[in-house]
Amino acid sequence: MSELFYIEPCNRARLAEGYAILSGAESQHLTRVMRKRVGDEAHLFDGTGREYRCVIEDVSRAMTTLRVLETIEDDREPEVAVTAIMALPKGDRQKWAIEKLTELGVRRLIPLDAARADVKSDGSTRERLERRVLEATKQCGRLRLMSVLPSISPLELPGLAEALCARVAPDAAREPSALRATIEQRYSEYDLFDEVSVGTEVLRVIAHPISDGFFGQRSFAEFMRARDWRAPRAAWLLIGPVGGFTDEEVSQAVDQGWSPLDLGKQVYRVETAAIVATSLFLHLT
Numbered sequence: 707m708s709e710l711f712y713i714e715p716c717n718r719a720r721l722a723e724g725y726a727i728l729s730g731a732e733s734q735h736l737t738r739v740m741r742k743r744v745g746d747e748a749h750l751f752d753g754t755g756r757e758y759r760c761v762i763e764d765v766s767r768a769m770t771t772l773r774v775l776e777t778i779e780d781d782r783e784p785e786v787a788v789t790a791i792m793a794l795p796k797g798d799r800q801k802w803a804i805e806k807l808t809e810l811g812v813r814r815l816i817p818l819d820a821a822r823a824d825v826k827s828d829g830s831t832r833e834r835l836e837r838r839v840l841e842a843t844k845q846c847g848r849l850r851l852m853s854v855l856p857s858i859s860p861l862e863l864p865g866l867a868e869a870l871c872a873r874v875a876p877d878a879a880r881e882p883s884a885l886r887a888t889i890e891q892r893y894s895e896y897d898l899f900d901e902v903s904v905g906t907e908v909l910r911v912i913a914h915p916i917s918d919g920f921f922g923q924r925s926f927a928e929f930m931r932a933r934d935w936r937a938p939r940a941a942w943l944l945i946g947p948v949g950g951f952t953d954e955e956v957s958q959a960v961d962q963g964w965s966p967l968d969l970g971k972q973v974y975r976v977e978t979a980a981i982v983a984t985s986l987f988l989h990l991t
Contacts, residue, residue: 755780793947803977822949827857
């Protein structure tokens with residue numbers, strides 16, 4: 707597979723004319739690190755599922771201009787669209803988690819500011835995560851960037867669930883609550899539900915150890931047998947922090963329609979739990 711170079715949104719205007727522009731670090735990587743010259747071919751991607759086979763037409767200090775020879779539509783995304791709502795671990799463990807979730811094909815990541823979370827997400831956190839997503843995407847040859855969205859707290863999850871349900875069954879939706887309006891405003895510039903339309907089946911799951919089974923947790927096999935192993939179109943997964951969810955957080959999530967899922971008898975780190983949970987759903991088809 708050829709190395710991929712990312713066309714940033716600000717440089718996509720000329721794609722309609724059959725040209726692509728690379729600037730900044732991507733242009734320098736192409737021409738100075740890879741030593742590509744005028745007349746050489748290069749493969750670019752826009753992060754939304756398209757790859758462009760191009761030939762270099764001009765190289766300057768500020769940018770590289772390429773002519774598009776072929777546009778290739780994405781056929782690499784999993785059939786189950788997984789959203790990971792995850793409490794972020796610290797340091798290298800966070801970097802590793804982002805890399806693996808990107809490689810697996812998770813569609814979007816929403817940091818979860820749970821009570822016991824090690825990291826509370828802000829604007830600088832998202833920028834760092836997005837850089838790591840881009841690096842991992844280029845490395846694994848994926849054409850769609852895993853979206854990194856603003857964080858959410860457990861107390862705001864009812865608004866998220868309400869907005870999601872309104873998307874799936876708009877005729878049954880009641881008057882929007884203030885919390886739902888807040889959530890929709892926060893994520894208005896993101897494709898929060900782009901895989902969801904009227905009637906789409908969406909599973910909402912919270913990963914929580916069985917312990918005494920107080921919340922009715924089931925293993926993945928039990929959970930899927932109850933569904934005759936029917937894969938959903940989308941799965942939204944809640945992954946807790948290092949110390950786990952509080953009982954109150956789990957109880958509230960279950961009351962709101964999140965199904966409690968047990969991942970086994972071992973005690974997983976956050977990043978391991980995220981990878982195990984997402985892998986189970988991503989590979990149903």
